[in-house]
Amino acid sequence: MSSLTKLTPHLALAAIFALASGCFSKPKRVHPDDLALESKKGHKGGKPMTMEEVSGYPTSERRTKRLGKKTAPKGAPGVKASEGHLPSAADRNEAWAQELGSQAEPTASVLLPGAPAGTTAPAASAATGASSEVQMGCQELVDKFAASYRKLYAMVPTGTYVPGAAENQALDRMLAAQPADCADSGRRREIVQAISNAVGQHGGKVGVILPLGGNRAKLANFIVQGMRAALQESGKKLEDVIILKDSGGVAKTAEIKLAELVFKDKVAMVMGGLEKPEADVLAAWSKDLQIPVLLLARDRESVNPSPLAFRVYPDEKRLAETLVAAAVKRGLKRVAIVRPDNHKSDKISDYFKKALAAQGGAVAFDLMYTPGNFDSMQGVGRQLFQTEAQERLDEYRKAYKKAQKKAAEEGQPFDPRMVVLKPIVAFDAAFIPDDFRTVRHFAKLFKYHMVDKLPLIGNHEWRSPALVEPWDEFLNGAIFADFIGSYGKLPQQLATETVGSQFFVKPSEVVPTDFKLIGYRAARVLKLAVANAAGQPRRAVAQALPGLASDSPGFLGGGKIFDEGRHANWPTYLFSVAKGEIVLESENQGVSALSANGVVASR
């Protein structure tokens, strides 16, 4: 706090120059007027610098050209100075600052979630939600970043990172920086500069951390295949753009791989988070390290910890909203939710409930069953249709006696299981967020309870020819939503043989296609992000992401790729079941199709 209060326009200006070091492997030429403008801004406005501003490459390039000075690395713990390499960014920054004669205390900007622009770090860190920039002084930068990087550095495998190497100078200095050093005004600038350089430094590649080994290795590899397909579209090899790391599905390993990517590979951004613990780890480090991450995470909340975290993944909320819109349109406002007693349906059920409530509907039942357990599913049937409700005890007794008498008259053995009361159906439809197999069994169970007709609503797991083969009339009129429309419209690189209709592929290709598409879309986003931020510091990449626009009309909504919540506009598709067939009823292309109240409008 004390350091923040010391921020002055002079210091900020100094920081601009100090941090304008060349950290990028592929420098981009910038017009000298732009540089002049940048420097003027800093002086004139006296406003704190953003990270983008402080770590902009053009400045450092110019400085390098002008000075052409060689300096030895110093300060990095255990780092031995190396000779004969190009001047480091820190050297350049320092020289630049000296040239300007500025003595102002340097600062750096960071993005924190939920804090309004210009707030101080502690205040910002307490907030959540949308991110904003905050300014930090030397002390705090050391506390926040140097400490974080040191923490991550501790995870770098031995031999992976070579202290003292030319490309590691900025990192070396940051790692060596101590809070006490900020007391020394002479070193203060150097420290801020070093941190800025280190944080913004990247080699233009993207690190991808996936569980390439472990339980979900298959899925991760499908994602990789999708990514490779996306990059091939633009004639690039995966290895040209991406550095793959295997987390093994273990969060700790993911952190180690992240450390490698940051310290050794100096990636521009990181992608990963297929497993929730990994997503949590990456989001947390994203904030601490100021590294943009693209999460392949189910949870929408996974992006919350870091303003630099974005998400490219099918979206349950959108699926739920699509379903609710379609249900309400059909007049199905009282819905029973029948879901498996596992976490896979929790989210979509919650979103469904909220969306239904928003549409004036209500959930009549929210019942769970143990998947595959007949008794459990039968129990759900009894509850749904109130066949064993306490209030119907007398009715049951009468039916029981009647059946008993009838059996005796016919000379047949009496089987109490044959006594089933007529159902009471106190809702309009049943939402079953489970696979097609379970839905088919439920359809039969409902018929067993003498329910002749009940509209059913489902999710993407319903999509299979087996939903309608052999055909069960009970499913007529059912609807479900999916995050893939026609398989015939998949990108060429992902094209797979359709079976029967454009809505089905070989069963063995269904899951691969899902994950390949995730990989494909994520890779295209990566490609766009990196392309747009070429020559920019990492933070620039992050800052470009919210405004990232689709490069083709059909891709992730066609407009802005991310919505305000930093979730990619993954489209949803509404299917209906009729006369033994599954047909695509409507399609939306993402956020553009959202109605004013956030509910997807079906066409």
Added chain:
Amino acid sequence: MQKRDDDSGNERPSGGHGGFVPFGQKKPAAQEPLTPPAKTLERELQRASNAARPRRKASVFLRAARMLFVCLALAGAGGGWLGYKWLSELGVFEITDAQLDIIVQQKPLDNSEVFDRAGKKIGEYFDSYSVYVPFKELPKDLVNAVVAIEDRNFWVHKGFDPRGMLRATVAHVKGGIGSRQGASTLTQQLVRHFLLTNERSMARKVKEIALAIQLEKRLSKEKILELYVNSMFLGNGAYGVGAAARRYFGKEAQALLPHESALIAGLFQSPSRMNPTRNAKVAKSRQQQVLKAMYRAKFLTFQKAKDHFKEPLAYEEYVPMNASIAPYWVDYIKEEAKKTLAKLEQEKKLKVGGSGLRIYTTLDLRLQRLAEQSLADSSKLLDDARERTSPIKGKDGKVTQATVEASILSVDPRTGEILAMVGGRDYEKSKFNRTYQSLRSPGSSFKPVVYSLALMNKWKWSDVIFVSPITINNYRPHTPNDDMLTETTVMRSFYRSMNTPTVELGQKLGLKKVMEHARLLGIRAPIKEEFGSMLGSSDATMMDMARLYSVFANQGKLTELVSITKITDRAGKVVWAAPEVVERQKQVLTPQIAYLMTQGMRAVLAMGTGYTSAHLSGVAAGKTGTSNDSTDNWFCGYAPNLATIVWVGTDEHASIHGDTTGGKLALPIWDKFMTKAFTEVAKPQPFTAPSGVVWTSIHPKFGNRAEGGVKMFFLKGNEPAADASALEVLSQTTEGGYRDVFAH
């Protein structure tokens, strides 16, 4: 025909009218040893020799003649007119041919005989046990023995033997009560046997004589003798010498030895008392009397008679054939023969029993033995099951455990010929033939009806069914919970005998169509129009099931079952012959569908409810059946040349608890039988695939082509194309997650 009263006490006095016992001499003691000492034997024959002297004979005759003369003189003097009138009233002067027609036109009683397919006699039918032996086939010794002991002057008198009568009268007068001798000739006895009663009166006697005289005019002596020896009751249930020869000596009359003939000839007088099986000593004594008579009548030399006296009599215990070889079959054939004859206009008068028919049947005695043995070897299995039956109330009101019964029926599917039939575990205890008299619930053994209809209606073995509880018109078939919420191919549902998929199939096919199809395939028992019938709740006979399964075994041809190949008369003239096989066959399924069903039923043995007999799946096919509460337990299985149905249950329809199924109770018996039959009698023939059938390896649950799956057969062009199934993919995901992008 009248049965001769063998125990009524109206027997003729011993000694007959042979008259060889001299006056004043005692009759042989009843307790005389069977073979008298040599000296005694000499004495006996010496006495017989003395009795044969004309001197003695003349003396008796003169005395009798004098008495007769006195009587006649008195009668003639006292009441000539009255006598005439009395005789007129008796009808003596009005005897017509018609009265004698009963004898003259007498069709000889003759047992009908039953033969197995190899021509071995296995049973006989009779109202009274008769084996007709024509005169020319009668052994000479037997004829002589009968004549010697019963009517020594038979060949010379005209139906009435005054001398014999007089001799009897004299004996009567001299001996008083208890010394009566028979005075009737064979002809008289024959007349009395057929036309008169045993009333002891003068009037009857006179009429008897008159009729005998008339009969002698119409029939030859040989014919009269033939009728006589074939008609008379000779004890032990036998009528006539042929029957007696079988019953006492276990041989045909033609094969009787002289001393055996003598014994049989002795039986005419008092068959019950002389019955050697009851009273061997008396019979032996009587035989000796006959031998003496034969000697006296010069039918035997002294030495021969002496030898026969000593000859031991080797009786053979009579074992009723019908109850020993294939009793249920013999009973069944009797009914079948009756039905068959009843259909024949010209043969309606023929009775199965006693008409001398020769009934040739399809029974294979080797298989019959194996079937009986299989049941016998399964006693422990069945007795253990008895322990698990629900208690029932006996006729005496006591609670008891019902006997677990079992029956086997085996047929040749190619011809419909019934090869083996065991109607129950013990014929002596229960003659109820469960193979055709019992209507029982076939349970799942009815399912081939449903599935074959499904295959005819474009369903295929690989089609998938979701197994969940179902209700149709408040009918809720039971399927074990383990099967619930699973998926199955139609074939797997068949070989695992799942209920709800079957009912579901049946529902889609239509109840009425299934019932029609069942009738088409040979079920003759009425089928209830209810969905439970799909699972075999409607009763059927084992015959029904044999017809049904033979259709699958015989490439879709329904063949009427046949048990009798032909019926001839005694002379071999064919009375009825079974229609040729082609005339009894009808193509009710295509060979292709039949073959698909066969493959489904091979899977039952290989991996289904019949897996305990998997060793037979290479050569046989079949289906288990278990009705509610295991009251009926079936296994119906076949090879192309042998179809066998086994049923196990109780006659009281008692539940059998525990792990009781057709696979556990009936299949082991079927297995025992078929294994032995295949090894010892009917080497199994291979099932031949008809054209237009192909096979592929299919995932048994999900119906897609899969390496290492189940071999399923399809009509060509109807085989599944999919080499993967979403269900299979789903089953391989952890926690059942599918497209599990949101599962983590």
